[in-house]
Ligand SMILES: Cc1cc2nc3c(=O)[nH]c(=O)nc-3n(C[C@H](O)[C@H](O)[C@H](O)COP(=O)(O)OP(=O)(O)OC[C@H]3O[C@@H](n4cnc5c(N)ncnc54)[C@H](O)[C@@H]3O)c2cc1C
């Protein structure tokens with residue numbers, strides 16, 4: 001039996017069409033069709049939000065759009081569920097702090 | 107052979123916001139009208155199926171075959187639901203079946219869907235259902251995360267709820283640390299996003315999903331130092347008849363058993379992860395033996411190093427759309443709530459059917475059987491051909507359903523959370539992840555303010571009031587509240603099923619677009 005070392009190798013995904021996104025300014029690679037959360041996990045990033053009360057780090061938890069722990073600021077828009085939103089070339093993901101309105105003059 | 111990726115790309119719109127399938131598939135039966143993109147609501151459907159998993163797919167294609175005009179709505183961009191989650195077409199996976207057993211059944215359903223007149227509305231998050239005269243109005247927001255501008259209303263004579271389940275979570279110290287993820291969630295992220303949360307992943311909780319998750323993670327290259335199951339599998343032995351009648355389930359269990367052996371994954375039964383360690387992310391877990399009521403035995407505690415934990419304590423039916431309209435529920439053997447359905451899957455509200463996990467958790471095969479039965483029943487009602495209900499197909503489906511439901515009941519009993527799991531929950535642990543409400547605060551509400559159910563706890567502490575509307579903390583809060591009731595009053599008060607006003611979050615703009623009669627304002631019929 002062949003031993004597969006990665007999920008992409010297991011299902012025979014086309015990894016050659018990878019593209020770049022950024023997370024807090026750092027360049028990461030993502031595969032077309034991956035959610036933002038999946039791309040971040042693949043790059044070893046597990047947290048991209050801090051909580052409103054305790055300022056604790058959070059990332060994806062339920063993986064299916066139900067828990068809202070994975071909220072991220074994507075291209076300036078806060079409160080996007082990263083496990084649902086597909087990554088697109090050039091996306092700028094930033095850590096969402098609290099309500100995600102820190103940058104807004106309200 | 108699975109369908110080629112290009113076929114898949116055609117059958118299923120990839121972008122959630124691009125909601126209406128290509129014109130050639132959108133021609134409803136018997137009508138000259140086609141469905142121009144963005145105007146789906148101009149058509150009245152015979153059946154609106156909510157959820158395109160095993161149950162919803164099976165129901166939609168059979169109803170279409172029997173002559174109904176069917177809309178199939180799903181929040182996801184892909185069909186398949188939780189079990190048949192697969193990489194988006196753009197990932198170009200040539201072996202999507204590598205993470206599944208029973209892929210052929212899905213490939214068949216997907217082909218039938220592509221050849222049918224079913225209108226698949228991908229990226230439609232249904233948030234409520236309302237009566238509209240003789241019809242039902244199904245309200246949805248669109249886009250990958252429901253963030254699209256355009257609210258949509260689909261009108262239909264009948265509705266099939268096939269919205270599946272969510273994971274039951276029982277908190278433990280530091281379960282909010284990054285790297286702790288749902289077991290089904292890890293499976294979902296792997297199946298659709300080809301991503302792993304770490305390289306050494308402990309799998310823990312309870313239920314038949316755990317060995318399956320461990321096997322997938324290992325096949326995808328992760329090390330799984332242990333599967334930690336709170337129940338003992340011997341509990342299945344209490345339902346010998348259900349076991350004997352379901353050889354396929356046993357074969358499935360044996361397959362996962364073999365996979366665990368092959369990947370040398372130790373299985374620890376009657377044990378639980380009672381604490382997670384790490385500063386900014388998971389570095390290890392404490393595993394404890396449990397007594398029969400799931401009380402941890404501290405002397406048995408040991409540490410396992412890992413960089414992620416995939417945890418879940420079974421599944422809970424997702425039924426808020428149905429309970430919102432008044433469909434009756436029943437308590438399941440593992441303490442959750444499921445919809446009450448009759449011999450043909452109809453709920454207590456005429457014209458509304460339910461299939462799959464919504465009627466009680468039972469897995470993908472049962473979901474398919476129930477979906478088909480519901481589709482047949484809805485077609486019989488709409489077309490006034492009740493004879494379909496007495497046909498040999500319907501009889502065979504009912505027999506298979508009875509057999510598989512018996513197994514599902516045995517499963518629910520075997521993995522029902524033990525009474526004393528709350529013993530591993532210290533006061534400092536957040537129970538409600540959204541509002542950051544600790545177990546201590548919930549216990550105080552129960553002890554000092556007399557809260558006896560999740561609703562009262564919510565009003566007193568905000569637990570369950572956040573974004574997820576109690577989906578993550580509901581089971582735990584209910585246990586904490588009713589346990590106190592047990593101690594003081596001598597018996598547990600029957601906790602009511604949770605009610606959530608909205609099944610999916612809706613922007614204020616979408617709400618504002620509603621006319622007073624509950625129909626979206628932009629949903630006026632076009633002037634002739
Ligand atoms: C996270 C998770 C992972 C799982 N992984 C496995 C697994 O690997 N193996 C296994 O045997 N079982 C798994 N299960 C169990 C799974 O529930 C069943 O095996 C099977 O998928 C049930 O089929 P279903 O049709 O009843 O529901 P599902 O397959 O869950 O389908 C329900 C569908 O409804 C859609 N939906 C829900 N609410 C809405 C809404 N408001 N608006 C629009 N669409 C909506 C969902 O997007 C989904 O596609 C998993 C369950 C969960 C929750």
Ligand code: FES
Pocket residue numbers: 059060061062063064065066067068069070071081082083084
């Ligand atoms: S991980 Fe739960 S909503 Fe995204």
